[in-house]
Amino acid sequence: MSRNFVQEGTIIDYTPPATILGGAVAVIGSLVGVATTNIGAGTAGAVAVEGxxxxxxxxxxxxxxxxxxxxxxxxxxxxxxxxxxxxxxxxxxxxxxxxxxxxxxxxx
Incomplete structure (x- = not known):
């Protein structure tokens, strides 16, 4: 594997300004993703961007x-x-x- 490989890129860490419920759409710049669990405002959480x-x-x-x-x-x-x-x-x-x-x- 390449030394500059970071990750698969299917999940992105995101800190939303407002709470996002698990399963809800999260827009991150020009990416549309789905919160994998509830993510509190100002708290980092996982958002799926593939699938x-x-x-x-x-x-x-x-x-x-x-x-x-x-x-x-x-x-x-x-x-x-x-x-x-x-x-x-x-x-x-x-x-x-x-x-x-x-x-x-x-x-x-």
Whole structure:
């Protein structure tokens, strides 16, 4: 292994300004991740930035498998709308129109 290898890069340590519940989306710069456990405000915790997670989604959209997804920080849901939203990953499976969640491969 290379001497300059640091880590696999699937988890990042993050100190949020406000509490983040385990399983909730955490935005770190341009990275979208999921808190692995509850993280208190001002306390370092682990955020997954790779993997597939079931996350809240816009229930007014049908989302095709493989579609580019964006995190809407205002609605706190995944969407296919890029304007004013943060690139989050790809839809791992199709989401039907009334569905309220989508499986997301983070940062893909």
């Amino acid at each position: 597939v997670f079931t996350l809240p989604a816009d229930n007014t959209l049908t989302i095709a498998q493989g579609a580019q997804l964006y995190w809407d920080p205002v609605a706190r849901k995944m969407t296919t709308v890029s304007v004013n939203n943060i690139p989050a990953g790809k839809a791992w499976a199709t989401k039907l129109l009334a569905g309220t969640t989508v499986n997301v491969k983070l940062n893909a």
